[in-house]
Amino acid sequence: MKRRATAILLGIMVSSMFLSACGKNEAKEAANESAQVEEEGVGEVTEEGEKVEAENKNASDADDSSKAGDSAKSDEDNKETSVKEEEDGDSSGKDSDDESEEDVEVTEASAGKIGVLLSDDDEDAKIDSEEMTSQIEDGGYEADVKNAGGDPALQISQIQEFIDEQVSALIIDPVDSYGLTDILKTAKEQEIPVISYDSLIRDTADINYYATYDTRAIGKDIAKEIIKKMDLDKAREDKKSYTIEFLMGSPDDNAALFLCNGIQEGLQEYLDDGTLVCKSGNTSFDDTGIMRWSETSAKTKLDSIISEFYAEEKAPDIICTAYDGFAYAAEEILSDSGLEPGSDEWPMITGYGSEAQAVKDIAAGKMSFTMFMDRKELAKGGAKMAIDYLTGEKVDVKDYSQYDNGVKIVGTFTCGAQMIDKDNYQILVDNGTYTEDEIAPDSTPTPEVTPAPEATPVPKVTLKTASEEDSKEVTPTPETEDKTEGETRENLIYDSEDNSKVEKTSDQKK
Numbered sequence: 001m002k003r004r005a006t007a008i009l010l011g012i013m014v015s016s017m018f019l020s021a022c023g024k025n026e027a028k029e030a031a032n033e034s035a036q037v038e039e040e041g042v043g044e045v046t047e048e049g050e051k052v053e054a055e056n057k058n059a060s061d062a063d064d065s066s067k068a069g070d071s072a073k074s075d076e077d078n079k080e081t082s083v084k085e086e087e088d089g090d091s092s093g094k095d096s097d098d099e100s101e102e103d104v105e106v107t108e109a110s111a112g113k114i115g116v117l118l119s120d121d122d123e124d125a126k127i128d129s130e131e132m133t134s135q136i137e138d139g140g141y142e143a144d145v146k147n148a149g150g151d152p153a154l155q156i157s158q159i160q161e162f163i164d165e166q167v168s169a170l171i172i173d174p175v176d177s178y179g180l181t182d183i184l185k186t187a188k189e190q191e192i193p194v195i196s197y198d199s200l201i202r203d204t205a206d207i208n209y210y211a212t213y214d215t216r217a218i219g220k221d222i223a224k225e226i227i228k229k230m231d232l233d234k235a236r237e238d239k240k241s242y243t244i245e246f247l248m249g250s251p252d253d254n255a256a257l258f259l260c261n262g263i264q265e266g267l268q269e270y271l272d273d274g275t276l277v278c279k280s281g282n283t284s285f286d287d288t289g290i291m292r293w294s295e296t297s298a299k300t301k302l303d304s305i306i307s308e309f310y311a312e313e314k315a316p317d318i319i320c321t322a323y324d325g326f327a328y329a330a331e332e333i334l335s336d337s338g339l340e341p342g343s344d345e346w347p348m349i350t351g352y353g354s355e356a357q358a359v360k361d362i363a364a365g366k367m368s369f370t371m372f373m374d375r376k377e378l379a380k381g382g383a384k385m386a387i388d389y390l391t392g393e394k395v396d397v398k399d400y401s402q403y404d405n406g407v408k409i410v411g412t413f414t415c416g417a418q419m420i421d422k423d424n425y426q427i428l429v430d431n432g433t434y435t436e437d438e439i440a441p442d443s444t445p446t447p448e449v450t451p452a453p454e455a456t457p458v459p460k461v462t463l464k465t466a467s468e469e470d471s472k473e474v475t476p477t478p479e480t481e482d483k484t485e486g487e488t489r490e491n492l493i494y495d496s497e498d499n500s501k502v503e504k505t506s507d508q509k510k
Contacts, residue, residue, distance in 0.1 A: 111140040112168030114386055117158055118147045119175045119199075124375055128197075131379035132171065139387035141168065152176040159183050163190055169386040173197040177252065180204065193389055196410065197382045200254045203406045209395060210403055211382035213373050214414035215255045219262020222350060225369055225419050226267065226318060230348065236275045243316035244276050245305055247298050247326040251289040254403065259322055259352070260285040279309040279316070290326065299329035306333065314339060315347045324351040324358040324370055331366050341366045359425050359439040369421040372428065381413045 114136050118125045129145045136143035144167070148155035152175040162170060163186055170192055174180055177199050184206040187194055194201075196210040227233070230242060246263070249256025264283060270276040271283065282288050282305070290298045302319070310316055314337050319330045327349050331341075339345050342365045351358045351370030361367040381396070388395045397411040404410075420428065428434050 111142075112390070113142040113144055113165065114169045114171065114383075114390075115159075115162035115165075115167040116143060116145040116383075117155055117162075117170065117172045118145065119150065119155070119173045121147050121149045124198075125173075127375040128173070128379045131376050132383040135380045135383035136387065139384070139391070141387065141390070143383075148175050150175060152179050156180070156183050159187070163187055163192060166190065167192060168390055169193045169195065171195045171197050171382055171386055172201065174199050174201050177202045181206075193386065195382055195386050195389075196405075198255075198378070200403060200405050200410065202254075205407045207405070207410060208389060209385045209397065210410045210412040211378060211385055212255055212403075212412060212414060213378065214399070214416055215259040216262040216265075216402070217414075218352075218371055218373075218417040219259040219264075220266045221262075221417065221419060222259075222320070222352075222371065223263050223266020226320065226348070226350065227270070229368060230318065232270050232275050236270070236273065241274055241277050242318060243310070243313070244278055244318040244320060245280060245302065245316045246278070246282060246288040247290060247302060247319070247321040247323075247330070248285060248288040249322040250291055250293050251285065252291070253293075254405075256289065256322060257285050258402070260288065263320060276318075280305045290323075293323055293325065295325040295329050298323075298326040299333060302326075302330055303333050306337075314345060318348045318350075320350050322352050324353040324355045324367075327351040327358065327361070327367050327370070331361065354420050354428065354433070356434055356438045359420065359428060359434065360441050362420065362422055362425055363439070363441040365422070369419055371417040372420045372433075373415060373417045374431075378415050381415065385413055 116129070116132050116136075118128055125147055129147075133143040133145065144162070146158040146161075148158060155172075155175045156179070159170065159172070159180070160183060163183075170187060172180070172194060174196070180201050181204045184194060184201070184204050188206040194207045196207045198212055200210055200212065201207050232242070235242065244267075246260075248260040248263075251257075264271075267276060271278065290301065298321075306315060315334055319327075321327045321330065330349050334346065335341075346365075348368045349366070351361075351367050354370045354372035358367060358370045362370065385395050387393075395411070396413050398414045399412045401409065403412045418427075425439065428439065429436055
């Protein structure tokens with residue numbers, strides 16, 4: 001009986017240890033959730049979240065200390081019991097082992113599936129799919145990727161499919177940032193956490209986190225590069241000014257707004273003192289934004305600005321864009337107006353995105369620089385947010401203040417960017433983004449030479465021998481009808497003799 005009592009006591013202790021571990025994990029998740037709700041719901045800054053986490057940490061540490069004391073006491077009791085059993089003569093321990101051993105099967109439930117919903121079938125989507133799948137699988141979950149191909153209705157149906165499957169979490173790059181309010185209510189009812197990816201999902205409280213690029217900081221980096229390359233501080237000292245025009249991103253994109261704000265914040269002092277002059281007056285996001293990132297609209301807008309304000313110069317000194325595609329549009333307008341890349345009249349053109357064509361244009365001197373955002377870093381960061389949330393780990397939130405979706409401020413993971421210009425674009429080959437062939441400058445077409453007109457051929461003259469001339473049959477010349485013998489003779493004399501002779505012949509005729 002003593003041995004059976006000991007076995008029961010040991011079983012209770014093992015169960016208690018499992019329960020305490022589970023309780024600790026739940027407490028950690030609750031602490032994170034508390035901080036998240038506190039900061040996201042009312043839009044308070046990071047310090048408040050740290051306070052909530054600190055309070056929960058103190059409580060957790062106190063709980064751990066109490067459990068450690070209980071564990072030490074239990075170990076001491078077990079030691080005393082073991083000694084007593086040995087004194088009672090249980091030296092072999094065989095009977096005890098037989099009576100206390102129980103087959104306990106611990107079946108670990110599958111971690112679950114994370115649904116990834118991408119907006120467009122493009123190069124970014126390919127990277128997102130590969131990197132997120134790898135990160136999610138490393139975290140012990142299954143990844144299921146769906147692509148809406150730019151169709152908002154299809155994306156909603158894909159989200160519904162994942163909800164019906166009861167996936168563990170959703171990572172959504174929205175086709176329509178404003179169109180997911182209703183479907184995400186359903187996800188919330190099913191307690192499925194949602195990570196907004198790349199573009200912020202708007203007008204809903206039913207998203208947990210957001211992963212994107214820190215576009216405000218990137219905007220400031222663009223401004224710094226313009227200041228450096230144009231040497232605006234020296235221009236200010238010399239009382240010199242440069243003209244500048246802006247083509248910014250879509251007005252319905254929060255990230256585009258932050259990029260524009262970052263650029264304007266960096267350049268504002270130079271606009272204020274006249275070192276930079278925007279002749280069109282378009283400096284605000286409302287005035288410079290291009291809806292849906294349309295290259296055609298950007299070209300039309302810039303063409304109109306140049307025609308109205310730069311008819312004499314043909315171009316401003318600086319064209320600052322929020323997208324490589326807008327830079328291509330600017331290049332086309334300038335080339336059509338007769339300007340040559342590398343000439344004094346060719347302006348500084350900035351890009352954003354580091355597309356392969358943009359890198360080629362930088363190498364060719366058409367574009368000054370572009371900004372490279374590492375899509376792999378963003379994809380891994382978005383996937384890790386979902387995994388950390390599900391496993392109760394601290395989610396890597398870098399910004400709890402500026403990403404307001406119209407309903408709440410969303411805790412956000414952000415990535416930075418790197419400037420790419422003619423001096424360093426080779427790093428995009430070194431890091432595996434492109435191959436040498438993909439960014440090799442396009443060959444300059446050979447000018448077409450108009451062939452000279454063919455000369456009219458000179459007729460070939462065939463020389464004949466004397467024998468051939470003699471043998472040639474001569475057609476006789478028709479004889480002239482004789483009038484009078486005297487007239488004919490007179491004419492002959494006149495044609496062959498001088499005037500005196502003619503006169504003499506006349507006398508003879510008389």
